[in-house]
Amino acid sequence: MRYRAAVTFWVYPVLFATGLAAGFVDAIAGGGGMISLPVLLHLGLPPVEALGTNKLQATFGSGAAAWHYGRAGWIDFKSCRLGAAWTFVSALLGALLVRSLERELLRQLIPWLLILIALYTLLRPQFGDADSRPRIRPGLFYALAGLAIGFYDGFFGPGTGSFWAMAFVWGLGFHLTRATAHTKLMNFASNAAALGVFIASQKVLYGPGVVMGLGQWLGAWLGAKIVVRRGARFIRPVLVTVVLVLSAKLLHENFAAH
Numbered sequence: 360m361r362y363r364a365a366v367t368f369w370v371y372p373v374l375f376a377t378g379l380a381a382g383f384v385d386a387i388a389g390g391g392g393m394i395s396l397p398v399l400l401h402l403g404l405p406p407v408e409a410l411g412t413n414k415l416q417a418t419f420g421s422g423a424a425a426w427h428y429g430r431a432g433w434i435d436f437k438s439c440r441l442g443a444a445w446t447f448v449s450a451l452l453g454a455l456l457v458r459s460l461e462r463e464l465l466r467q468l469i470p471w472l473l474i475l476i477a478l479y480t481l482l483r484p485q486f487g488d489a490d491s492r493p494r495i496r497p498g499l500f501y502a503l504a505g506l507a508i509g510f511y512d513g514f515f516g517p518g519t520g521s522f523w524a525m526a527f528v529w530g531l532g533f534h535l536t537r538a539t540a541h542t543k544l545m546n547f548a549s550n551a552a553a554l555g556v557f558i559a560s561q562k563v564l565y566g567p568g569v570v571m572g573l574g575q576w577l578g579a580w581l582g583a584k585i586v587v588r589r590g591a592r593f594i595r596p597v598l599v600t601v602v603l604v605l606s607a608k609l610l611h612e613n614f615a616a617h
Contacts, residue, residue: 371570378574382420386582387594389520390601391420393608395571411557412568418554419572421547423579428540431587438497439541443548445505450549453513454556470609473518476525477602491532500530512549517609520546521602535591
């Protein structure tokens with residue numbers, strides 16, 4: 360029998376505000392799920408329905424951010440459409456396999472990879488300040504990154520935006536603002552794929568998800584607007600903060616589980 364959460368009317372303003380905060384943070388540096396998912400779980404939703412509802416509202420946010428970055432001219436849709444396609448297919452596969460494969464290794468490994476990203480960004484203060492020479496051909500980059508990070512987002516998820524941003528800067532030589540913009544398009548592709556799986560499994564609560572999604576849309580628009588105006592110097596401290604907080608959260612969960 361499908362679970363029905365008792366979400367009273369007074370909770371909806373809280374959900375909207377949660378989506379607003381999550382969308383704002385996610386549009387800048389990723390990690391909005393750290394804000395939104397705990398709130399959904401606190402309402403008493405079972406984990407699978409919380410994840411499905413979270414994917415619904417996150418799709419609003421990543422879509423809004425990608426749209427705003429695209430309008431500002433920061434996304435080359437033609438060159439990265441192959442990457443979005445690879446990401447969608449791979450995330451779909453990851454979401455389909457999420458119940459049948461072991462995620463414990465990822466749970467143990469990901470916090471340390473995120474800490475390395477934070478340290479690398481801190482120790483290289485010029486990281487992502489300007490475009491640089493690509494290290495990988497775009498076609499190969501989008502195939503490899505789309506398959507790997509897309510699958511990861513569908514299968515596990517935390518830190519996806521940070522991994523994409525680092526990949527764009529290192530692989531294609533994007534400066535950090537451009538990398539952040541393209542990251543949102545890839546996030547939208549993987550969110551949409553995973554959301555499709557949750558919808559097919561009837562694991563999405565549409566009322567809370569849409570209300571949070573509207574907050575996400577507004578928050579993502581505000582965050583993207585600030586990034587377009589202020590650039591890498593604004594993104595970098597937010598990125599490092601989000602990555603370190605997410606790492607600490609995952610490490611705490613790992614230790615608590617043992």
